[in-house]
Structure formats: structure tokens, C-alpha cells
Amino acid sequence: MSTMTSFTPPAAHATRPDLRGTFGMVGSTHWIATASAQAVLERGGNAFDAAVAGAFVLHVVEPHLNGPGGDMTGVFVTAEEPGAPRVLVGQGPAPAGATIEHYRSEDLDLVPGSGALAAAVPGSVDAWLLLLRDHGTWDLADVLAFAVGYARDGHPLLERVAGTLSTVAGLFREHWPTSAAHWLPDGEAPAPGTVVTNPEYADLLDAVVAAGSGAANRAEAIDLARAAWRERVGAAVEAFVATPHRHADGGDHAGVITAADIAAFSASYEDATTVTFRGYTVAKTGAWGQGPALLATLKILEGLDDAALDPSTELGAHTVIEAQKLALADRDVWYGDPASDDVPLTYLLSEEYAAARRALIGDSASHELRPGDVPGRTTPALPVLRTEYATSAPAGSLPGAPGGGAAAGVGEPTVEVPSPDSPEHTGATRGDTCHIDVVDRWGNMVSATPSGGWLQSSPTVPGLGFCLGTRLQMTWLDEASPSALTPGRRPRTTLTPTLVLRDGEPVIALGSPGGDQQDQWQLLFLLRVLVGGYTPQQAIDAPALHTTSFPGSFWPRTWTPGGAVVEDRLGDDVIAGLVGRGHVVTRAGDWALGRLSAVTRDPATGLLGAAANPRGAQGYAAGR
16 A cells, blocks of 8 residues: 555544454445354355345345345456456346337436336346355355345344435325335334334245255356246336336336346446556446546546645645546546447546546636547537426435434435425435445455435335336436437446455455445545555545536436535635635535445455444444
8 A cells, every 4th residue: 555645644543443354354334234244254155255145134224225126336356366357237227118208208308216217127136146156155045144034033223214214204105005014014114223124025035045946056046046036026026017106206107117127137247447546456347337437537636746636635625526527527428338339438548538638627616517529429418407407396405314404415315305385205316325345365355336226216016025226317318318218228327336456466445325426435535545645444534525516317417516515524724725716615514425435455465454434323344
């Protein structure tokens, strides 16, 4: 790790110790998932066994942040090929019936933020099972036993889950009766700490495990379980979504996803997209995710002095925000599914292009969306830029903490706040998720971000115990956009875990919930650790910030020109300096932004490490 000293040193000691050991390390957004994954390591499982076990637990204990009907993205390396980072693709495509024409016929100009019309084909479960089959060592029943136990026997309800349920209780009672039956057993949201169960989901997991009981070997058993999952989920989903139900636009619509859509999906792998920065290799997804925007930002910043990269100073915060705006503008114009689009990613990540973009950073804040030009290509039209969105449904808002109080981007889904003229909640969110990182003593390392299928995404599907996701709200109802809604095309996801290598060896796996903010918060971590010499826990604890000066990926897809959201701990002088430079600053509170976790490995010594976010008192790291 770098030990350069041109950054401002941390203002205080870290809130928690940087964990150190040689056996195995886990960091995640929920202590139960972390403990479950660590238990797998303790019983001889490898990082992939542990990550899959933890991920299925996250489905159960963080249902407001992810679910089996959602999606996931992972980036990993194996001990056998430590210098070859791979991406686990758990992002399902748009269903065959998800056409722009159909959505426009429903009087929509955006894909709604909640309801089955927003659902891509679920990809999370199949991806996790694929990873377990190919790189894990445990049998499926043993890996799923943790999740089955918490679903059948219960777990204490998080305060934030209870707060989310209280917010959408009216929607459930009036429009989503299956969700009300599942989450409001006595007609009201359960109190924080209530032991809640999900027996339908436990039964489903048991059934898919049983489907592989007669297999000749472990791999065949997992493939039989995958097939059983597709069959059972597909049949239940197709039958259920045919009935119209309330969506985020305030109207009632039927879904278009079918059993055939679900049966046709199979998770896959692909090579990671990488750039070098200060001697490190940073690995992300391709342009079907937002990950290359982090890579582009790093390339823009690499040509600047270290002093300009310190997010804790006025100059550094301004520079980082402006670089992010440029990379995100390119994301919103150029990125799409490379399987369907010719994305000019090599040029967008080139030294030549980064230098041209770097020259656009001035002393004052830009209030424009400024995508770059690619030689020989016509720059696509800008997306519709809305500072507000007219709808009969409640207006979108920044997150609110349970029990009141603003918490802009705190790391929970943003359930809409009703207006006085429209008191009904729709369940629409600006999006968030959960995260898990694992490293084992053999050198296997994985970073993964599961998401979608939030309990407030769409009505609970009877017989399954979970709902569908809303990833199609990443798409545009505009044929000219590289992110146009197109059957069979993957929506551009915000899910974006990160792997960092040095000299061909993995040294850091990290990630964060946060929708559009995920890569922005991870960038702060990377700058502080790789350039500033912070420890991982110090970097996670340090004051965070992000820009909102681009169209949001989530319904209703508005933006704040020149917008910057900062934690108050950044300091009055720095914040005043940003305002003086023309940034439209929102103070989020002292501990409001980011929920990063990370694991580390020193190839020279074999020493492992882990760190997790203290905000919200929910994420934890463990290891020895």
C-alpha cells in the first residue's frame, strides 16, 4: 500500500479497528451475513462458499435492500489465477414483452420505479449458484442452511426494515394485499427487533435443494437446483403479474415477464474491465454496469498532483466532484449492453481521452451535462434533463432516516415522501442494495453487490415469499439511447463491486450500496488508501461526498445541476469553499453517506484484513 503523505491525515482515530489475520476475512452490510460467511470459513469452506452463504442470508435479513427476485454483480479472482479478475454476471435482461411501444401504450414516458413493469429477469440466485458450482467446495444444502434457518426460525427485524414497512403500509393494505399478508400480519408494520420469518422462502430453498438429491455429483446437483428454481419461480411469477397492480406512476398495470423469460436466463462470467492507477490495477464490470465510470474518473485524476486528489480539502473535493461529473456524463450517453451496442469503451478509458476530459476541470463548478465526443461516432442525444417530474404519484425525495430526519444517500432505499396533495406511497425508490466481500487463506477473493427485489419493489409473489426487482427503471423509453428499453438487453446496472490488484496479485476487494453513489464513495476510499496512505477503516470512516449533477438512474430520473451532497464533518471551511466555487451543496449530516466494506490481502506476507462501515450500526467485518 502507498504511504504517501500529501493528503490531510485522518482527523480522528478510526471508529473500529482494522482487522488483521491470516485465516480469512469477511465484510458485509449486515452482521448476521458477516457472521454466517465467517462460520463457513471456520468450517473449511473457501471464499466462494462463504460469499454464497452470506448472500442468501442477506436476502432474508436485508429484504428492503435486496431479494431473490433481484440481481447481482460480482468480481473475483481465484487462488489458481490471481492475476485474472473475472466478473460474475447476475444481471438479467429485459423480458421479451418489455418493448418501448408497450410501455408507451400504457401512457408511460419513463419505466416506473415500482411494480412488475420495472422488473428485469431475476438473475441473482442463478449467479450465486453458478459461482458455487464452479469455484466453491461445499454442497448446496450446507451453504443454504444459514438462510433457510433464518427464514424458517426467524431473525430480529432491523429498524430500517420496520421504518420502510411503516412508510409503505398504506400501499400494501390498499393495493398490494399479498405484501400486506406477508409483512403486516396484524395489519400494522412489526416493531424493530420483532422476530420475523419467511417460511415460503425457506420451503422454496429446501425444494430446490431436494431437486438435486439424486444427482451423480455436486455440480450436477447444483445445476438441477438451478433448473428447479427457474421452473418454480417462472410459473409463480407469470401467473401473478398478469393481474394489474399499482405502479410508481400512480396507475395500475400488468407485468410482462413470463416463465419463458425466466427459463431462458443463465448467469455467466466475463473478463473484468481494468485500468491502471498509480501502479495498481482496478477491475470492474463492462459498460453494462456503471463500473467503467469509476475507471474513467481514476484516469482523469491520475494526471493531477496528489494534493488535488485529497477529498478532505476544498481543492480535492472540487476536483473529485468535477471529474465524476465528466465520467458520469459519458456513462449516461455512451454506456449500454455491449452484447447489443458497440460501446467505445477502449477510447473512453484511454490516456488520450482522459487528458482531454481533465482539461475541462476548471476552478468553478459545472452546471452542465458534458459528455465527450468519440472520433468517427455521432454523440447520442442527451437524456431528458428534469429537475422535477410531474406525476400523480408522490414526488421523489432524498432519503429520510427512520423516525424522521434527513439522511441524503444514507444507504437505504429512498421510499418516496408523499406530498400534501398526494399522500399515497408508491413504493418507488431511488435504489440501494447490500454488499459482501470475502478473502480466504488460500488467496481467493470476491466482492459482490446483490440488489433489487426490495420488499417495496412490487407485490410479494404468492408461494415464493419475495417480489420482483425494478432494474428496468435504468432504461429509457427512447430508441436512440444506448440504454433504451429493448427485449433481451441487459439494463445498465448501478451495481459495481471493485477489485484492486498490485503486480498481478489481488490486494483489495471493496464495494458499497448507494445506487448512483456506489462508485463515487468507492472512489474516495481508493484515493485515500492508494494515494493518501489511509488504512481501510480510516478511509471508510472519513467524511464522504458525492455529486448529483447528472440524471439519476432511478425513477423519476431527476438531477440537480451543480449538486453536491456532503457530510458535515467535511468542515465548514471546505463546504464554504465549495459553495464559493458554485457547487449547490446539500449537507447530509455528520455520518450519512456510504456503507462501504472491504477486505485486503498482502501477497508478500499473507496478512489479511477487513473493515466495514459504522454508519447505521449495521455493517460489520469479522475475521482472524
